[in-house]
Amino acid sequence: MVCAQRRNVTDYVTQVMPEIEQINKKPEKIGKWLSYNLKLYPPTLPGEPDRPAYVCHEKKFLKYSPKKLWYIACFVRGMSIDEALKQLDFINRKGAAFVKETLLEAQELAVEKHNVEFKSNLWIAESNSFKGPVVKGLRRHARMRFGVVEYRYSNYYVRLEEGKPPENYYGRPSREREVLLNEWLDKIKSRKITHSL
Amino acid sequence: MFVCKTVGKLTCGRAPVSGPLSSSVGSVRTTIAKHYNPNFKKLRGQKFIKIDLPDYKELAGGSEGMSTEEMKSRLKERGLLPDRYWPERPFFILSTSMVFEPYVPPEGDGKVSIVTAQGAKQKLELVEKKGRSMLALRKIRNYEEDFSLKVFPDEAQEIYQKAHEAMVNKNRDDLPKYVTEKAYPEVLSNIGDKTIVWEFLGSIEPPRVVHIRCTDVVTKENIFAQITVRFHSQQRLAVYDRFGRLMHGDENLAKDVLEYVVFERPLAHKYGRWRIHDKIIPDWMPPKEPSLKTYVANDEIQDEPEPPSDVAVAPTSPPDKDERTPALATA
Numbered sequence: 001m002v003c004a005q006r007r008n009v010t011d012y013v014t015q016v017m018p019e020i021e022q023i024n025k026k027p028e029k030i031g032k033w034l035s036y037n038l039k040l041y042p043p044t045l046p047g048e049p050d051r052p053a054y055v056c057h058e059k060k061f062l063k064y065s066p067k068k069l070w071y072i073a074c075f076v077r078g079m080s081i082d083e084a085l086k087q088l089d090f091i092n093r094k095g096a097a098f099v100k101e102t103l104l105e106a107q108e109l110a111v112e113k114h115n116v117e118f119k120s121n122l123w124i125a126e127s128n129s130f131k132g133p134v135v136k137g138l139r140r141h142a143r144m145r146f147g148v149v150e151y152r153y154s155n156y157y158v159r160l161e162e163g164k165p166p167e168n169y170y171g172r173p174s175r176e177r178e179v180l181l182n183e184w185l186d187k188i189k190s191r192k193i194t195h196s197l
Numbered sequence: 198m199f200v201c202k203t204v205g206k207l208t209c210g211r212a213p214v215s216g217p218l219s220s221s222v223g224s225v226r227t228t229i230a231k232h233y234n235p236n237f238k239k240l241r242g243q244k245f246i247k248i249d250l251p252d253y254k255e256l257a258g259g260s261e262g263m264s265t266e267e268m269k270s271r272l273k274e275r276g277l278l279p280d281r282y283w284p285e286r287p288f289f290i291l292s293t294s295m296v297f298e299p300y301v302p303p304e305g306d307g308k309v310s311i312v313t314a315q316g317a318k319q320k321l322e323l324v325e326k327k328g329r330s331m332l333a334l335r336k337i338r339n340y341e342e343d344f345s346l347k348v349f350p351d352e353a354q355e356i357y358q359k360a361h362e363a364m365v366n367k368n369r370d371d372l373p374k375y376v377t378e379k380a381y382p383e384v385l386s387n388i389g390d391k392t393i394v395w396e397f398l399g400s401i402e403p404p405r406v407v408h409i410r411c412t413d414v415v416t417k418e419n420i421f422a423q424i425t426v427r428f429h430s431q432q433r434l435a436v437y438d439r440f441g442r443l444m445h446g447d448e449n450l451a452k453d454v455l456e457y458v459v460f461e462r463p464l465a466h467k468y469g470r471w472r473i474h475d476k477i478i479p480d481w482m483p484p485k486e487p488s489l490k491t492y493v494a495n496d497e498i499q500d501e502p503e504p505p506s507d508v509a510v511a512p513t514s515p516p517d518k519d520e521r522t523p524a525l526a527t528a
Contacts, residue, residue, distance in 0.1 A: 016439065017367045017389040020382055043392055043437040051440040061253035115438045117491060133253060138246045151250055 016040050033058050033157050037114070052162040054125065055114045057106035059156045061132055062098050066154035069095040069129035073156065078169025081107055081122040081160060098156060099127075106160050116162050123165035127158045291466060292377035292474065293414060293421050296459050300408035300425040302479040326408070333409040337422050340464040350404040352471065353426045353460055358397050360384070360473050365393045377461050377472045390439040394448050398431040401453060411464070420464040423474060428456045438490075445488045455482075 016038040030038075036056045044050060062069065072095040076084040081103060088100045103124070110116040132153030139147045174180070232238065263271070272279055303319050310316045337344050360375035362368075364384050376384055408425035432454050436445040461474035 017369070017385075019389060020385060040390065040392065040439055041441040043394070043435075043441040043443070050442045053438075053440050053442075060257065063250070111493075115440070115442070115444070115490065118493060135248070135250055137248045140244045140246070149245065153253060 014040050031058070036159075053110065053114050053116050054159055054161045055106055055110040055116075056157070056159045057102060057109060058158070059098060059102045059105075061153050062095075062156060063151075064095055064098065064154050065152050066129045066131045068093065069098070069154045069156060072096050072099050073127045073129045076103070076124050077127045078165055079124055080120075080165045081124065082120050083165075084124055095129075099158075102156055102158055103160075106158055110160055110162075121162055121164075122160045123163065125159045125161040128156075130155045130157065289378040291463050291469065292379055292461060292472070293412075293423075294379055296423060296475045296477070297412050298410050299459075300457060300477055302407075302427075302457055302477065302481075304481050330409040333411040333422065336411045336420065337409070337464065340420070346406055349424070349471075350406060350426055353406075353424070353458070354400070354404050354428065356460065356471060356473060357426075357428065357458060361395055361397070364388065365395045373472075374470070375472055377474045380473055380475060391444070392437040392441065394433070394435040394437070396433040398433065398451055400428070400430045402429040404428045407457065418465050422462050422464050424460045424471070425477060426458050426460060428454070428458060430454055430456075444490050445486075 033056050036054075041051055072088075072091065072093060075091070076088065076099060079087070084103060085100060088096045088103075107119050107122060110122060111119045116122065132155050134153070135151040137149040137151060139149050141147055168174075268279075303323070304315075311320050334344075334346070356375050360372065363371040363375060367388065369385070372384065373381060404426050406424055407427050409422070411420055411422045413420050430453075431451045433448060433451055434446040435443060435448040438444045457477040457479070458473055459475040459477060460471045462471045463469040
């Protein structure tokens with residue numbers, strides 16, 4: 001509120017104002033994930049670092065198992081956008097194509113609508129797959145019995161953030177030569193040899 | 198994670214994806230988990246009872262991105278009639294869609310000496326225009342008896358300030374009180390995800406009326422008046438994007454602003470009020486300060502070939518009667 005008074009903005013809004021409704025068009029309904037794109041942040045004070053831009057995007061009702069899609073969602077998480085697009089070309093899974101398409105769409109949105117200058121300067125901050133609707137079908141068994149077949153759909157959600165990806169997103173143990181050598185040396189030095197001198 | 202179980206025989210094949218997705222799956226699969234005896238595959242497949250899977254994308258997204266042919270076949274399938282084409286266009290009877298006989302600000306803000314040829318010509322034009330303005334003023338007084346040119350500039354300045362405050366605060370309900378239907382979408386365009394900091398510091402010169410015009414629309418009694426007011430003031434402006442990063446201007450920098458603002462009022466309307474209708478930007482005005490934000494140049498736009506020179510340029514249509522009888526504001 002102090003900030004708002006200083007800036008001569010009497011009633012500060014935290015939501016992006018929707019565009020003037022076009023004639024004969026209903027306003028689009030959006031889910032919670034996309035509503036993060038409507039959040040409006042107050043101006044940064046002098047001396048404060050700039051907030052990185054981000055864009056949330058989703059792709060719904062993919063005819064693919066959410067469990068299978070999850071592997072690909074985890075795979076691209078924490079990568080830079082260029083790296084992810086490059087790597088996804090070499091994954092022989094249907095889900096890789098869905099994810100790639102979503103990333104490309106999100107990248108375009110970021111540049112066009114969310115004030116991102118360079119389209120390569122983005123990384124995948126969040127990426128997840130969830131369950132969509134499940135349609136049940138039948139499969140014949142012997143002796144007049146039936147088995148239920150589940151046709152699953154999945155939803156894919158992604159958030160791209162401006163900037164460079166973190167060095168070690170998943171906190172995996174370091175593979176650097178120096179670190180490995182020191183670890184090994186420590187292990188050797190601290191071992192206990194029974195009945196030795 | 199992505200290693201498939203190897204089967205005895207290595208066969209080459211593509212990932213089983215068809216349609217628009219196939220192009221993005223580029224590499225070749227070297228291991229395939231297939232049954233060694235394909236004889237019964239078809240019979241096993243027949244055990245499944247075929248069902249039509251619902252297209253959720255279509256259910257959620259509607260008919261967007263569907264061609265007319267597709268739409269027709271889809272409607273035929275379901276035995277539905279297409280929607281009736283309803284060409285309805287709202288129009289507002291309380292404002293016009295344009296500025297009629299717009300004011301042309303004199304070069305260099307009218308500071309040329311009268312002794313020079315250019316200055317003398319300017320002065321002559323000014324006197325001529327002033328006569329028409331006085332006629333229009335008399336017409337305004339027919340409807341609004343206590344209209345005074347001395348009081349109006351101050352009123353205009355208040356409307357000007359209130360309109361800007363409503364815009365800064367994104368007060369869409371208050372804005373129509375100070376802005377006509379023509380200016381409303383122009384004021385609101387592109388400010389949805391921005392934070393604007395604006396302050397009116399004061400006038401350098403008192404605002405003054407420079408131009409008055411009246412015109413009738415459709416019927417003779419339906420008269421609209423437009424008054425152009427010259428504002429020379431000091432203002433502060435800063436525009437921040439959705440993430441609060443500075444896009445344009447400076448919050449601590451006061452700048453001199455010279456503006457010609459057109460106010461409009463439907464005189465025949467009993468409860469009509471003066472509202473901002475447009476701004477006049479003269480040709481001699483120095484170009485606007487560019488935005489702080491930079492863009493990556495779009496190669497496609499730059500490399501666009503120039504149109505061949507032998508194509509005849511269509512002659513511009515002569516100014517028709519629209520200038521005299523402006524249409525009502527349309528959306």
